[in-house]
Amino acid sequence: xxxxxxxxxNGLMSGAIYALIAVGIVSVYKxxxxxxxxxxxxxxxxxxxxxxxxxxxxGQEWAPTWLASWKPDWMVEMREGLGMFxxxxxVLDWAANVPRIILGLVGAVLCNAVLGRVxxxxxxxxxxxxxxxxxxxxxxxxxxxxxxxxxxxxxxxAAFVPHIAPNTPIRFELFGSMIFLFGADIVNMIIALLIxxxxxxxxxxxxxxxxxxxxxxxxSTAYSMGISVPKIFSRAWxxxxxxxxxxxxxxxxxxxxSPSLGLFGFSVLAIVLMGGLDSYVGCFIAAMSVxxxxxxxxxxxxxxxxxxxxxxxxxxxxxxxxxxxxxxKEVERI
Amino acid sequence: xxxxxLKADYGADERVLNNRNKQxxxxxxxxxxxxxxxxxxxxxxxxxxxxxxxxxxVVGINVLTGYTGLVSLGHGAFVAIGAYSTVIFSNLFSGxxxxxxxxxxxxxxxxxxxxxxxxxxxxxxxxxxxYLAVATLAASFIVKFLIEQDLxxxxxxxxxxxxxxxxxxxxxxxxxxxxxYVLITALAVGTxxxxxxxxxxxxxxxxxxxxxxxxxxxxxxxxxLRYKLMSFAISAGYxxxxxxxxxxxxxxxxxxxxxxxxxxxxxxxxxxxxxxRTLGPxxxxxxxxxxxxxxxxxxxxxxxGSLEWARYxxxxxxxxxxxxLVFFLLKxxxxxxxxxxxxxxxxxxxxxxxx
Numbered sequence: 040x041x042x043x044x045x046x047x048x049n050g051l052m053s054g055a056i057y058a059l060i061a062v063g064i065v066s067v068y069k070x071x072x073x074x075x076x077x078x079x080x081x082x083x084x085x086x087x088x089x090x091x092x093x094x095x096x097x098g099q100e101w102a103p104t105w106l107a108s109w110k111p112d113w114m115v116e117m118r119e120g121l122g123m124f125x126x127x128x129x130v131l132d133w134a135a136n137v138p139r140i141i142l143g144l145v146g147a148v149l150c151n152a153v154l155g156r157v158x159x160x161x162x163x164x165x166x167x168x169x170x171x172x173x174x175x176x177x178x179x180x181x182x183x184x185x186x187x188x189x190x191x192x193x194x195x196x197a198a199f200v201p202h203i204a205p206n207t208p209i210r211f212e213l214f215g216s217m218i219f220l221f222g223a224d225i226v227n228m229i230i231a232l233l234i235x236x237x238x239x240x241x242x243x244x245x246x247x248x249x250x251x252x253x254x255x256x257x258x259s260t261a262y263s264m265g266i267s268v269p270k271i272f273s274r275a276w277x278x279x280x281x282x283x284x285x286x287x288x289x290x291x292x293x294x295x296x297s298p299s300l301g302l303f304g305f306s307v308l309a310i311v312l313m314g315g316l317d318s319y320v321g322c323f324i325a326a327m328s329v330x331x332x333x334x335x336x337x338x339x340x341x342x343x344x345x346x347x348x349x350x351x352x353x354x355x356x357x358x359x360x361x362x363x364x365x366x367x368k369e370v371e372r373i
Numbered sequence: 374x375x376x377x378x379l380k381a382d383y384g385a386d387e388r389v390l391n392n393r394n395k396q397x398x399x400x401x402x403x404x405x406x407x408x409x410x411x412x413x414x415x416x417x418x419x420x421x422x423x424x425x426x427x428x429x430x431v432v433g434i435n436v437l438t439g440y441t442g443l444v445s446l447g448h449g450a451f452v453a454i455g456a457y458s459t460v461i462f463s464n465l466f467s468g469x470x471x472x473x474x475x476x477x478x479x480x481x482x483x484x485x486x487x488x489x490x491x492x493x494x495x496x497x498x499x500x501x502x503x504y505l506a507v508a509t510l511a512a513s514f515i516v517k518f519l520i521e522q523d524l525x526x527x528x529x530x531x532x533x534x535x536x537x538x539x540x541x542x543x544x545x546x547x548x549x550x551x552x553x554y555v556l557i558t559a560l561a562v563g564t565x566x567x568x569x570x571x572x573x574x575x576x577x578x579x580x581x582x583x584x585x586x587x588x589x590x591x592x593x594x595x596x597x598l599r600y601k602l603m604s605f606a607i608s609a610g611y612x613x614x615x616x617x618x619x620x621x622x623x624x625x626x627x628x629x630x631x632x633x634x635x636x637x638x639x640x641x642x643x644x645x646x647x648x649x650r651t652l653g654p655x656x657x658x659x660x661x662x663x664x665x666x667x668x669x670x671x672x673x674x675x676x677x678g679s680l681e682w683a684r685y686x687x688x689x690x691x692x693x694x695x696x697x698l699v700f701f702l703l704k705x706x707x708x709x710x711x712x713x714x715x716x717x718x719x720x721x722x723x724x725x726x727x728x
Binding site for chain 2: 170
C-alpha cells in the first residue's frame with residue numbers, strides 16, 4: 040500500500056508536467072486546427088535556452104559573479120554550521136542559484152516566444168486556408184529543422200542545470216506509510232498546474248480567450264466579426280512555445296538535457312489525442328492517468344516498459360472512443 | 374496538342390504504358406538501369422541500392438497515403454518487421470537448402486508485414502486523418518520498443534542488432550553490392566509496375582474512391598472495412614519487401630535504423646516526389662537521398678575533410694531535409710511529379726502556348 044501511494048504520487052507529479060506540455064498542443068489546435076507534431080522539439084529548444092541562460096551565460100568571464108552564485112554575507116553566516124542534509128541548507132543552496140534561475144526562465148520564455156512567432160510567421164501563415172494535411176506535414180518537417188538546428192547550435196556537453204526550486208527531501212506519513220518526495224518535484228507540479236489553470240481560465244474568461252474559441256468554432260465567421268484571425272494564430276503559437284519553455288526548463292532539471300527531449304513530445308501528443316484534441320479537461324485527465332499508469336508500470340514491470348505506456352493507452356482509447364475521452368465529435372457533411 | 378495518343382482499340386487504351394512516350398521512357402530507363410552497373414563505381418552502385426530499397430517502401434506508402442488517403446507516420450515499423458522477419462525465418466529454417474531459403478523467407482516476411490499492417494490498420498475504420506497518423510506513429514514506437522526488448526533478444530538480437538544472412542537465389546550467392554543491385558532493381562521496377570497496374574483494377578479504383586470521399590465511397594457500395602484494411606495490408610507488404618531487401622543488403626540490422634527517422638523519410642520522399650502518382654516515389658527517393666549525400670560531399674570537399682567540421686554535417690543534413698519537405702509543401706504541394714508534368718506538357722505543345 041505504501042509503495043502504491045508513493046508511485047501514485049510520483050505519477051501525478053509527472054502527469055502535471057504532461058498536462059503542461061499538452062496545454063501547448065491543445066491551444067495551438069484549438070486556435071488553428073493544426074496539430075503541432077514538433078511541439079516536443081519546441082520544448083527541447085526551451086530546455087536548451089534555459090541551459091544557455093542559466094548555465095552558459097553566468098559561466099562566462101564577463102558575467103557578474105553574483106549571477107553565477109549569489110552569496111551575500113548573511114547567507115554565508117546562516118550556511119555555517121548547518122549539517123550536510125539539513126532542509127535549510129538545501130534552501131540556502133537553492134537561494135544562491137536564484138539569480139541565474141530567474142535569468143534562465145525569463146530568457147527561455149522570451150526566446151521560445153520569439154521562436155514560436157518566427158515559426159508561425161514563416162511556416163504556418165503562408166499555409167493559412169490550405170489543407171490541414173499540408174499544415175501538419177509542415178510541422179513534421181519542422182521536427183527535422185529544429186532538431187538539426189539544436190545540435191548545430193548547442194554542441195557543448197550539457198552540464199548540470201539548476202533546479203527551479205529548493206530540492207529538499209520531504210518525508211511524511213500518509214495512511215500509515217512513509218512517503219518520500221523531493222521539494223523541487225512538488226514545486227514543479229504546482230507551477231505546471233498553475234500555468235495549466237491560468238491558460239484554461241484565460242481561454243474561458245478573457246476577451247482574447249473568447250476570440251480563440253470563436254476562431255476554433257468557425258474561422259471565416261470569426262473573421263467577419265472583426266476578430267483578427269492571423270493575430271489569434273500567432274498568439275496561440277507564442278503561448279504554446281512560452282509554456283513549452285517552462286516545461287522544457289522543468290524537464291531539463293528532471294531528466295537532463297539531451298536531443299531525446301524532442302521525443303517526449305510524441306508521448307504527449309498521444310496523451311492529447313487520448314484526452315480529445317480540443318478539450319482541456321480531457322487532456323488533464325488523460326495526462327494524469329497516463330502519469331499514474333506510467334508510474335505503476337515502472338513499479339510492476341520496470342522502467343523500460345513505462346516508455347510505451349502512452350502509446351498503448353492512446354491506441355486502446357482511440358479504438359473505443361475515436362475522438363478521445365472528451366473530444367468533440369466532428370460532424371461530416373458530404 | 375498532345376501527340377502519340379492515337380488509340381485504335383480498347384486494348385490499346387487499357388494498357389499500362391498507353392502511349393509511345395511512356396513506352397520510350399520506361400523501356401529506356403530499364404535499359405539504363407541494366408547498363409548502370411557496368412560503368413558505375415562502387416559508391417554509385419551503393420547509392421542506387423539504397424534508393425531501390427527505399428523506393429519500394431515509398432511505393433508502399435504511396436498506396437496507402439497517396440491513393441487511399443490514409444496518413445501514416447509509422448511505416449518504418451513495417452520495414453522493420455520485414456527485415457526482422459527475414460532474419461528470424463532464415464535462422465529458423467536454416468535446415469533448408471540455402472538456395473531456396475530466400476524464396477520461402479521473403480514471401481513469409483511480406484506476409485507477416487501485411488498481417489501486422491492489418492492489425493495497425495484496424496483503428497483506421499474508426500479514426501481518420503490526424504488520429505490515424507498518431508495511431509500509426511504510436512504503433513511504430515511500440516513495434517520498435519518490442520524489437521529492442523531483452524525478452525525477444527534471442528530472435529531479434531535486441532538493441533545491439535543482429536547479423537543478416539547472405540541471400541542465395543537457387544545457388545547464386547549475392548554477396549557483392551553489384552549482385553544485390555540486380556535483385557533490388559528488378560524488384561523495384563517490378564513493384565512500381567505492379568502499383569501502377571493496381572490502380573487499373575477494381576481494388577485500386579476503390580482505393581481512389583475512398584481517398585476522394587470515404588462516405589461517398591461507402592454509399593457506392595465499397596466496403597470501407599475491406600478496402601481500408603486491404604490498402605494497409607498491401608502497403609505494409611511493400612514495406613515488408615523493402616525491409617527484407619534491406620536485411621539482405623546490410624550486413625547487420627539495428628533497431629535504430631527503423632525509428633522515427635525512417636518513417637519521416639518515407640513520408641517526406643512521398644510528398645517531395647508527388648503523392649498519388651506512380652513516378653512520385655521515384656523522384657522523391659532520388660531527391661531525399663541525393664541531397665543529403667551532396668551536402669556531405671560538398672562539406673568534406675570545402676573543408677578538406679577536417680574532423681572539426683565533420684560534426685556539422687549530420688545536423689546540416691537534417692535541417693536541409695526538413696527544409697526540403699517544408700519547401701515542397703509551401704511551394705509545390707503536388708511534388709516534383711507536377712514540375713515534370715508541366716515541363717513535359719509544354720514540350721509536347723511547343724511551339725504553342727504552355728498551359
